[in-house]
Amino acid sequence: MLRNTPQQVARLLLAVLIAATASLAQDFKKQVIYQIVTDRFFDGDKANDNPPQSAGMFDPTKNNWRLYWGGDLAGIEQKLAYLKGMGITAIWISPPVDNLNVIIPDRSGSPTAPYHGYHARDFKRIEEHFGDSGNSWTAFDSLTRAAHRNGIKIIVDFAPNHTNTRNAGEFGALYDDGKFLADYNHDPNGFFHHNPNIGDYNDRYQLQYNTLFDLADLNQENPTIDAYLKAAIKQLEAHGADGFRVDAVKHVTWGWEYSLVNAAYTYAPTFLFGEWMESLSDPLFHDSYKFANRSGMSLLDYPLYGAIREVFGGGGDFSKIDQTLSVENAGFARPNDLVTFVDNHDQPRLLSVGSDDNRLNESLAFLLTCRGIPVIYYGDEQHLHNDTRGGGDPYDRNPMTSFDTTTTAYRLIKQLAALRQSNDALAYGGFHERWMNQDVYVFERQFFNDTVLVAINKSNSSDYRIDGLLTALPAGNYPDYLNRLLGGVALTVPSGNGGGSHPVSSFTLPAHSVAVWQAAGSAPGPQVGSIGPAVGQPGLRVTLAGRGFGSGVGPGFGKVFFGPTAAAIVSWSDSSVAFAVPRVLSGAYSVELMDSRHSRSNPMPFTVLTGELVPVTFTVNNAPQTRAGDYIFLTGDTVELGNWGTTFDTAVGPMLAPHEPNWFIVASVPAGVTIRFKFLRIAADGSVTREGGSDHTYTVLASGTGSVSVDWQH
Numbered sequence: 001m002l003r004n005t006p007q008q009v010a011r012l013l014l015a016v017l018i019a020a021t022a023s024l025a026q027d028f029k030k031q032v033i034y035q036i037v038t039d040r041f042f043d044g045d046k047a048n049d050n051p052p053q054s055a056g057m058f059d060p061t062k063n064n065w066r067l068y069w070g071g072d073l074a075g076i077e078q079k080l081a082y083l084k085g086m087g088i089t090a091i092w093i094s095p096p097v098d099n100l101n102v103i104i105p106d107r108s109g110s111p112t113a114p115y116h117g118y119h120a121r122d123f124k125r126i127e128e129h130f131g132d133s134g135n136s137w138t139a140f141d142s143l144t145r146a147a148h149r150n151g152i153k154i155i156v157d158f159a160p161n162h163t164n165t166r167n168a169g170e171f172g173a174l175y176d177d178g179k180f181l182a183d184y185n186h187d188p189n190g191f192f193h194h195n196p197n198i199g200d201y202n203d204r205y206q207l208q209y210n211t212l213f214d215l216a217d218l219n220q221e222n223p224t225i226d227a228y229l230k231a232a233i234k235q236l237e238a239h240g241a242d243g244f245r246v247d248a249v250k251h252v253t254w255g256w257e258y259s260l261v262n263a264a265y266t267y268a269p270t271f272l273f274g275e276w277m278e279s280l281s282d283p284l285f286h287d288s289y290k291f292a293n294r295s296g297m298s299l300l301d302y303p304l305y306g307a308i309r310e311v312f313g314g315g316g317d318f319s320k321i322d323q324t325l326s327v328e329n330a331g332f333a334r335p336n337d338l339v340t341f342v343d344n345h346d347q348p349r350l351l352s353v354g355s356d357d358n359r360l361n362e363s364l365a366f367l368l369t370c371r372g373i374p375v376i377y378y379g380d381e382q383h384l385h386n387d388t389r390g391g392g393d394p395y396d397r398n399p400m401t402s403f404d405t406t407t408t409a410y411r412l413i414k415q416l417a418a419l420r421q422s423n424d425a426l427a428y429g430g431f432h433e434r435w436m437n438q439d440v441y442v443f444e445r446q447f448f449n450d451t452v453l454v455a456i457n458k459s460n461s462s463d464y465r466i467d468g469l470l471t472a473l474p475a476g477n478y479p480d481y482l483n484r485l486l487g488g489v490a491l492t493v494p495s496g497n498g499g500g501s502h503p504v505s506s507f508t509l510p511a512h513s514v515a516v517w518q519a520a521g522s523a524p525g526p527q528v529g530s531i532g533p534a535v536g537q538p539g540l541r542v543t544l545a546g547r548g549f550g551s552g553v554g555p556g557f558g559k560v561f562f563g564p565t566a567a568a569i570v571s572w573s574d575s576s577v578a579f580a581v582p583r584v585l586s587g588a589y590s591v592e593l594m595d596s597r598h599s600r601s602n603p604m605p606f607t608v609l610t611g612e613l614v615p616v617t618f619t620v621n622n623a624p625q626t627r628a629g630d631y632i633f634l635t636g637d638t639v640e641l642g643n644w645g646t647t648f649d650t651a652v653g654p655m656l657a658p659h660e661p662n663w664f665i666v667a668s669v670p671a672g673v674t675i676r677f678k679f680l681r682i683a684a685d686g687s688v689t690r691e692g693g694s695d696h697t698y699t700v701l702a703s704g705t706g707s708v709s710v711d712w713q714h
């Protein structure tokens with residue numbers, strides 16, 4: 001009798017796991033995400049409270065906010081019904097991987113532990129306080145399975161920038177599934193960057209290569225670390241993680257991250273969004289949307305968060321939010337993929353900064369109807385906050401004290417999460433400001449003939465009369481979709497108005513109220529609202545989401561076109577079609593879906609890569625002199641290198657020059673391909689100096705990492 005080898009059995013199991021996961025992955029635009037600090041949510045397993053290998057890091061009295069308090073993966077699993085009842089469809093958990101085991105005293109001598117999960121020691125095992133003292137995957141697997149049974153996705157916080165503190169505790173020690181690899185003081189193979197802490201947060205080199213808060217900074221260009229981190233993210237996918245919040249992406253090597261995204265998407269359908277802390281006035285704002293647009297990794301929407309704070313937390317004017325949205329929507333190619341939030345674990349909760357329950361509810365109503373994928377920070381639905389020392393870290397990582405399903409916020413989230421499923425304008429629609437003053441914001445979302453109109457009055461005392469409002473809603477009477485939960489009123493659009501903008505009858509919007517009016521139409525043909533991922537090589541599995549796709553069979557068969565070339569279809573339903581990227585030339589495409597009756601959809605932009613990506617460090621020595629604001633860039637003959645582009649947005653860069661006149665940058669380029677490239681200087685005034693001579697060439701390895709160094713040719 002033939003027997004399977006253990007490796008074959010493992011591969012089979014992996015395939016089954018991925019298949020189970022894949023059905024739930026993709027189209028995150030329809031999700032409502034709930035962010036949990038695992039340690040603070042619910043203690044579902046007392047046996048892991050004080051595990052032997054890290055004994056003493058648990059504080060049962062809950063007095064020391066920097067020790068573990070007992071919450072775990074089992075606790076999240078036990079509260080799935082509560083979350084599902086609120087309409088939550090995805091849960092973002094703290095980094096679940098094995099963290100530092102040694103207590104580190106803080107400046108006042110009081111003990112601290114990595115209850116938050118950001119001080120990893122082994123990315124291939126589960127933290128004993130969250131799972132079990134064997135650091136096994138049992139609790140994680142159980143959670144993902146239970147979540148999937150409830151139609152809920154699991155998003156893992158993945159922190160590839162660093163391990164743990166380099167100058168105390170375990171000195172940054174890194175393990176590979178239990179095997180010691182290195183620590184900061186014993187690093188013969190260069191697994192860490194050995195640089196000072198970041199001093200200048202506007203310096204691109206320091207951000208990526210210096211150290212964040214003394215956390216041992218991983219050298220992602222090292223082939224062992226590159227392979228390790230990619231194996232770790234794939235292992236999480238194999239165990240059912242549906243998506244990733246990538247920690248501190250501004251501090252990881254940006255060019256390397258393109259290959260991380262590519263590796264994760266190539267392994268299984270997923271969704272990645274990164275934490276890039278910024279505001280609109282940040283000098284690196286342009287770098288952030290270039291990164292999101294080209295890497296295919298979406299971002300947490302920090303600029304909008306800042307505006308929400310000012311408007312709902314302070315006395316700010318709604319124009320602040322409106323301007324932020326206009327600027328971001330012009331820069332980000334896929335604004336509906338941005339991940340939006342009003343609170344998180346790094347900032348004082350809105351309720352700690354001058355807001356009140358009314359304002360918090362209004363901000364949540366805004367978040368759940370604005371463009372982007374909303375995240376609810378755990379406990380906001382219970383109006384949880386602790387204002388000690390302003391309510392910042394760690395007082396924003398509160399213990400969850402109640403699971404009341406009758407609060408106004410819980411009911412509001414439930415109602416608007418349902419609308420996200422029933423009216424495609426929220427997930428896929430455009431965003432238009434319709435009426436605004438300092439206290440009132442009326443905006444509309446529209447996707448073909450699905451429309452949602454939202455009116456918010458955040459004033460404590462002033463009712464406002466709204467005259468001259470226009471809407472895309474067809475003539476009719478519209479009750480408040482929230483059933484007056486936040487004091488909303490009804491709306492009338494008189495008959496007899498043609499065109500896309502109908503005048504609305506004047507009405508009064510009471511102080512502290514939110515009204516939502518909506519109409520969902522039918523789709524006469526295929527209407528696509530989402531493509532995910534939006535960047536990838538031939539063979540990669542991609543999903544189109546929307547509606548009116550039909551069954552795919554009929555007089556003809558449904559097809560997906562890249563120009564004249566049809567893609568191989570993997571699955572087809574009325575609202576979702578999965579396909580493999582066809583073997584077409586790399587470059588920018590408008591993907592179109594054709595249903596079985598030959599009706600074509602609206603086009604969706606997609607960038608076809610030349611191949612799977614491998615990170616390569618490009619160095620050019622003795623580049624021409626630069627003045628403030630001038631930078632050296634890399635350009636070349638593949639889409640990954642910008643197809644010989646010579647602008648900030650098309651070329652690769654700005655390159656980094658810790659030792660001018662030598663510049664370097666990591667770029668992820670197609671595996672196994674011989675690339676041609678050159679360097680150029682883009683001056684602050686936009687003028688371009690191209691390198692002379694013939695093109696440089698380099699053959700990229702089939703896997704691993706690479707490097708190439710040349711002299712500037714005059």
Ligand code: NOJ
Nearest residue numbers: 118159247248275345346
């Ligand atoms: C950002 C995380 O959100 C924060 O909580 C953490 O301490 C740092 N990154 C470092 O991982």
